[in-house]
Amino acid sequence: MKPSIPKGTRDFSPQEMVKRNYIFDTIRKVYQSYGYQPIETPAMENLETLMGKYGDEGDRLIFKILNSGDFMDGIPPNTLDSKSLTKHISEKALRYDLTVPFARYVVQHRNDITFPFKRYQIQPVWRADRPQKGRYREFYQCDADVIGSDSLLNEIELIQIIDEVFTKLEIPVIIKINNRKILQGFAEMIGEPNRMIDIAMAIDKMDKIGWDGIRKELAGMGINDSQAEQLRLLLLSGINLNIESLKNSQYYANHKEFAKGIDEIVFIFNTCSSLFTLHSSLAFDVSLARGLNYYTGTIIEVKVDTSKCASQFTSSICGGGRYDDLTGIFGLPDVSGVGISFGADRIYDVLEELNKFPNDIVASTKVLLINFGEKEAIYCLQVLRDLHVAGISAELYPDAKKINKQFEYADKRNIPYVVLIGQDEINKGVLKLRTMASKEEKEMSSSELIKYLTSI
Amino acid sequence: MKPSIPKGTRDFSPQEMVKRNYIFDTIRKVYQSYGYQPIETPAMENLETLMGKYGDEGDRLIFKILNSGDFMDGIPPNTLDSKSLTKHISEKALRYDLTVPFARYVVQHRNDITFPFKRYQIQPVWRADRPQKGRYREFYQCDADVIGSDSLLNEIELIQIIDEVFTKLEIPVIIKINNRKILQGFAEMIGEPNRMIDIAMAIDKMDKIGWDGIRKELAGMGINDSQAEQLRLLLLSGINLNIESLKNSQYYANHKEFAKGIDEIVFIFNTCSSLFTLHSSLAFDVSLARGLNYYTGTIIEVKVDTSKCASQFTSSICGGGRYDDLTGIFGLPDVSGVGISFGADRIYDVLEELNKFPNDIVASTKVLLINFGEKEAIYCLQVLRDLHVAGISAELYPDAKKINKQFEYADKRNIPYVVLIGQDEINKGVLKLRTMASKEEKEMSSSELIKYLTSI
Numbered sequence: 025m026k027p028s029i030p031k032g033t034r035d036f037s038p039q040e041m042v043k044r045n046y047i048f049d050t051i052r053k054v055y056q057s058y059g060y061q062p063i064e065t066p067a068m069e070n071l072e073t074l075m076g077k078y079g080d081e082g083d084r085l086i087f088k089i090l091n092s093g094d095f096m097d098g099i100p101p102n103t104l105d106s107k108s109l110t111k112h113i114s115e116k117a118l119r120y121d122l123t124v125p126f127a128r129y130v131v132q133h134r135n136d137i138t139f140p141f142k143r144y145q146i147q148p149v150w151r152a153d154r155p156q157k158g159r160y161r162e163f164y165q166c167d168a169d170v171i172g173s174d175s176l177l178n179e180i181e182l183i184q185i186i187d188e189v190f191t192k193l194e195i196p197v198i199i200k201i202n203n204r205k206i207l208q209g210f211a212e213m214i215g216e217p218n219r220m221i222d223i224a225m226a227i228d229k230m231d232k233i234g235w236d237g238i239r240k241e242l243a244g245m246g247i248n249d250s251q252a253e254q255l256r257l258l259l260l261s262g263i264n265l266n267i268e269s270l271k272n273s274q275y276y277a278n279h280k281e282f283a284k285g286i287d288e289i290v291f292i293f294n295t296c297s298s299l300f301t302l303h304s305s306l307a308f309d310v311s312l313a314r315g316l317n318y319y320t321g322t323i324i325e326v327k328v329d330t331s332k333c334a335s336q337f338t339s340s341i342c343g344g345g346r347y348d349d350l351t352g353i354f355g356l357p358d359v360s361g362v363g364i365s366f367g368a369d370r371i372y373d374v375l376e377e378l379n380k381f382p383n384d385i386v387a388s389t390k391v392l393l394i395n396f397g398e399k400e401a402i403y404c405l406q407v408l409r410d411l412h413v414a415g416i417s418a419e420l421y422p423d424a425k426k427i428n429k430q431f432e433y434a435d436k437r438n439i440p441y442v443v444l445i446g447q448d449e450i451n452k453g454v455l456k457l458r459t460m461a462s463k464e465e466k467e468m469s470s471s472e473l474i475k476y477l478t479s480i
Numbered sequence: 481m482k483p484s485i486p487k488g489t490r491d492f493s494p495q496e497m498v499k500r501n502y503i504f505d506t507i508r509k510v511y512q513s514y515g516y517q518p519i520e521t522p523a524m525e526n527l528e529t530l531m532g533k534y535g536d537e538g539d540r541l542i543f544k545i546l547n548s549g550d551f552m553d554g555i556p557p558n559t560l561d562s563k564s565l566t567k568h569i570s571e572k573a574l575r576y577d578l579t580v581p582f583a584r585y586v587v588q589h590r591n592d593i594t595f596p597f598k599r600y601q602i603q604p605v606w607r608a609d610r611p612q613k614g615r616y617r618e619f620y621q622c623d624a625d626v627i628g629s630d631s632l633l634n635e636i637e638l639i640q641i642i643d644e645v646f647t648k649l650e651i652p653v654i655i656k657i658n659n660r661k662i663l664q665g666f667a668e669m670i671g672e673p674n675r676m677i678d679i680a681m682a683i684d685k686m687d688k689i690g691w692d693g694i695r696k697e698l699a700g701m702g703i704n705d706s707q708a709e710q711l712r713l714l715l716l717s718g719i720n721l722n723i724e725s726l727k728n729s730q731y732y733a734n735h736k737e738f739a740k741g742i743d744e745i746v747f748i749f750n751t752c753s754s755l756f757t758l759h760s761s762l763a764f765d766v767s768l769a770r771g772l773n774y775y776t777g778t779i780i781e782v783k784v785d786t787s788k789c790a791s792q793f794t795s796s797i798c799g800g801g802r803y804d805d806l807t808g809i810f811g812l813p814d815v816s817g818v819g820i821s822f823g824a825d826r827i828y829d830v831l832e833e834l835n836k837f838p839n840d841i842v843a844s845t846k847v848l849l850i851n852f853g854e855k856e857a858i859y860c861l862q863v864l865r866d867l868h869v870a871g872i873s874a875e876l877y878p879d880a881k882k883i884n885k886q887f888e889y890a891d892k893r894n895i896p897y898v899v900l901i902g903q904d905e906i907n908k909g910v911l912k913l914r915t916m917a918s919k920e921e922k923e924m925s926s927s928e929l930i931k932y933l934t935s936i
Contacts, residue, residue: 026811027529027584027587027588027810027811028526028588029521029522029524029525029526029529029584029588030522030524030525030526030571030572033522033523033524034522035519035520035521035522035585035588035589036519036520036521037519037589037592038517038518038519038599041517041518041519041520042518045518056873057868057871057872057873057874058868058873058874058875059844059845059848059873059874059875059893061494061497061844062494062497062498062501063491063492063493063494063497064491064492064497065485065491065492066485066486066489066490066491066618067489067523067574067604067606067618068485068486068489068543068606068617068618069485069486070484070485070486073483073485084548084549085548087524087545087546087548088545088546089543089544089545089546089574090543090544090545090546090566090569090570092540092541092543092608093540093562094561094562095562096560096561096562096565097562104552104555105550105552106549106550106551106552106553109552110546113546114546115486116486118523118545128483128485129491131483132483132484132485132491133491133493136493138889138892138893140877140878140879140889142875143494148523150523150524152548161524162522162523162524170878173878173879174879175878175879177851177857177861177876177878178878180861181876181878184865188868295858295861298858299858299861299862299865300861300865354483355482355483388515388517389515392515395633401633402751402754402755405633405636405751405755405756406755409640409755409756412513412514412644415513416513417512417513417514417515418513418514418515419514419515419598420633420637421596422596422626422629422631422633422634422637423596423629423630423631433594433596436594437515437594
C-alpha cells in the first residue's frame with residue numbers, strides 16, 4: 025500500500041507551515057487591531073443549515089457525512105437513486121464557507137452577542153470542486169464581518185484593513201468596488217427588475233466566458249438579445265464614465281436604487297481620499313459583480329496590481345461585500361452585515377512568485393547539542409535546561425551517531441549553532457560553540473554561551 | 481427553522497477562543513523551544529489509511545464522507561446493508577487522531593524529511609462517540625512526536641516538556657510512567673505471551689469497570705480465572721514494590737523483556753532525578769496500560785495531582801508512549817517513534833475549575849471612539865489611524881447611536897478607554913479620554929493620548 029491523501033488536499037511541511045503562519049498572523053493582527061474578535065464554528069454543520077444557500081452548483085459541491093451506525097436501517101426499499109438516498113443517510117456536512125455558519129452562529133447566540141458584532145474567523149472550508157492548479161478541496165478562509173450596523177464606515181474600515189494587510193505583505197493591489205444597487209438599477213433599466221442576481225452571476229463570468237458567453241447565459245434565462253445589448257452598453261458607459269459623471273446622468277435622476285448605489289460609492293471614495301493615503305489603488309468598476317447571491321450593497325474585489333510588480337496573477341485574492349439579510353434565512357430578519365475574506369492560498373502563491381516571504385521567518389532551533397555518548401548526553405541535558413530557561417530554543421541530538429551525521433542534521437534543519445561537549449570539555453567545565461556558517465569554533469563556559477546567544 | 485449544530489460539536493465564542501488560544505500557545509511555545517516543527521495534514525484521509533488502525537470499535541467511530549456525484553451509480557443491486565454499502569459509497573473519512581496521519585505523512589514524505597524528525601501538530605480530530613459531559617465529536621489534539629530515534633533521551637525530553645507545560649499553566653500533575661515490555665513480561669508469566677495487547681486493553685479499563693469487570697473481559701478472551709488471579713497478584717506486587725526491588729526480583733532474572741522494561745524505567749527515573757527538579761511528581765505505575773494498541777515501550781499518562789490543588793478531575797489530561805513500528809503498516813518498517821498528546825479540552829476544564837486562566841489574556845480593543853454623527857465620525861477616522869499606526873487596538877463605533885448605548889457596548893466588550901470627540905473638541909483641537917472603570921474624563925491632544933496609552 026502506497027500512502028497517499030485524497031485528491032485536492034495537501035500536507036503542509038514545516039517550511040510551508042512557517043510561511044502560511046506568516047500570512048495568517050499578519051491578517052489576524054490587523055483584524056485584532058481594528059477590534060475584530062475571533063470565533064470558531066464546528067467543521068460539521070447540519071446538512072439543512074448549508075443546503076440551498078449556495079445555489080444548485082453549491083449544493084452538489086458540499087461534502088456530506090455518512091450517518092454513523094446502521095444507516096440503511098428502515099430506508100424505504102426503492103430509495104436507491106443517489107439524490108433521494110442522500111437525505112436518508114446523511115444529516116451532516118462539512119462547511120462550504122465561513123459566512124453561512126457565521127450567520128447561523130449569530131442567530132443561535134443572538135442573546136449573548138453585543139451588537140454591532142465584529143468577528144473574524146480563520147478556518148478551513150471544504151468543496152468537492154474538480155481539483156486543478158490553485159484550486160483545492162480543503163482550503164483556509166480568513167473572514168472578518170461586522171453584523172448589526174448599516175453604516176458605510178464599516179465599508180471604509182474594511183478597505184483600510186485590506187490596504188493595511190497587503191501593505192504589510194508588500195503586495196501592491198487594486199481594490200475594486202461596486203454596488204449591487206447599481207446593478208439593480210441596470211436590471212430595472214432593461215426591464216428585468218427581479219433578475220439582478222441572475223444578471224450579476226452572469227456578468228461575474230466575464231473574464232472566463234467573455235461577452236458572447238454572457239449573452240448566451242442571459243438568453244438561457246429568457247433575457248433577449250436587445251436587453252442584453254442594452255445591458256452591455258450600460259456597463260460600457262459605466263466603465264467609460266467616472267463616478268461624478270454617473271451622478272449627473274439621467275439614470276441617477278430616474279432610478280432610486282441606482283442613485284443610492286452611486287451615493288454610497290461616492291461617500292466611500294470621498295471619505296477615503298480626504299482622509300488617508302491608501303497604499304493600494306481604489307477603483308470603481310461598474311462591471312464588478314461577485315458570484316455570491318446574498319450581496320445587496322457594496323461589493324469589493326482585490327487583485328494584484330500587475331502594473332506595479334512582476335506578478336502574473338489575475339485571480340482575486342480577497343473579496344467581500346454587504347448583505348442586508350443573511351441572518352433572515354435563520355429567523356433573524358433585518359440585520360445588515362458586511363464582510364471580507366482573504367484567500368490565504370492565493371496570497372501564498374503570489375508571495376512565492378514575488379519572492380516576498382521575509383527571510384527571518386524560517387527560524388527554527390537555534391542550537392544543536394552534539395551527542396557524544398550516554399554520559400556526555402546526560403551532562404548536556406543540564407546545559408539544555410539552562411538554555412531553555414533563558415528562552416533559547418535548543419535541542420540535543422538524541423543518538424550518539426557520527427559527528428558528521430549530526431552536523432548534517434543541523435545543516436538540513438537550518439540550525440545556526442552547534443555546541444560540542446566531549447569528555448575533555450566536561451573535565452575543563454567548558455563547551456565548544458561552532459558557528460555552522462563559518463565553521464568557526466570557540467571555547468566558552470555555558471553562562472558565556474547564554475550571554476552570547478541572547479545578545480545576537 | 482431554529483438554528484443548531486450537530487450533537488457533540490461546539491461553537492467557540494470570543495471569550496472561549498482567547499482562553500483556548502492561551503492553552504494552544506503555551507503548548508506550542510514549549511514544543512518549539514525543544515526543536516519540534518509544525519506540520520498539518522488534511523482533515524480528510526483516504527478511508528483505507530484509517531480503517532483497521534484503531535480496532536473494531538475505532539472503525540465504527542470514524543466519520544465517513546459520502547462520495548460526490550451519483551454515488552449509487554453501478555452499485556450491485558443487492559448491496560443494501562450498511563456495512564457492505566459503505567465500501568462502495570465512501571472512500572474518504574475524517575481523521576480520528578493525529579498519530580496515524582503522521583505515520584502516513586512520514587512514509588509518504590520520507591525522502592524530504594531529516595531524521596530524527598521532531599514534529600508537533602495541533603489540529604482537530606473527529607470521533608462518532610456518544611456525546612457526553614467532557615466528551616466531544618470534534619476536539620483538538622496537540623501532539624509532539626520524535627520519529628527515527630530509539631534513544632530514551634527522547635522520553636526524558638517529553639517528560640520535561642510535560643513538566644514545563646503544566647508548570648506554565650500552573651496545574652500540579654502526576655506523570656505516571658510504565659513500560660509495555662513489563663506488561664509483556666506479565667503476559668509471558670501467566671502463559672499468554674501473545675496476548676499482551678488484549679491484556680493491556682483490559683487493564684486500562686480498571687478505573688471504569690474494576691477488577692471484577694477486567695476478570696470478565698479476560699474470560700471473554702479465553703484467559704481463565706487462575707491466570708487472571710496470577711495477573712492480579714503480579715500487578716499488586718508491582719504496585720507495592722518500588723522499581724529497585726522489582727529489579728532484584730526473580731522475574732527480572734528470568735524474563736528478558738520484563739527486565740528490559742524495568743531497565744528503561746530505571747534509566748528514565750535516575751536521569752530525571754539526578755538532573756532536574758521536576759515540578760510535577762514522576763511516578764512508576766505498573767498498572768498503567770493505555771488503551772492504544774500500537775505502543776511497545778514506555779507509556780505515559782498525566783493526571784491532575786488532586787493532593788496539591790482543589791481539582792476533582794480524575795481523567796488523564798495528557799498521554800503518550802513509544803511505538804516501534806507504526807510506519808510499518810504504510811511500508812516503512814523498523815522506525816521507532818515516541819510521542820505525547822495534550823488534551824486541550826480537558827485542560828480547559830481544569831483551568832476553569834481551578835480558576836487559573838490569567839486575567840490579562842481577556843484583552844480586546846483598548847479604545848472605543850464615540851460616534852457623534854457623520855462629520856465627527858469622519859474626523860475620528862484620522863485619530864483612529866494614528867492609534868493603529870502606534871500599535872494601539874482601537875475602533876470607532878460605526879453608528880451615531882445614543883451615547884449611553886455606546887458606553888454600554890464598551891462595557892460589555894471590556895474596552896477600558898473611550899474617546900469622545902464632539903464639535904467642541906474638534907474646534908479646540910482636543911479630545912476627551914474617559915476611563916471606563918473610574919468614569920474619570922480628561923481633556924488632551926491626540927498625541928498626548930497616544931503617549932498615555934503606550935505608557936500604560
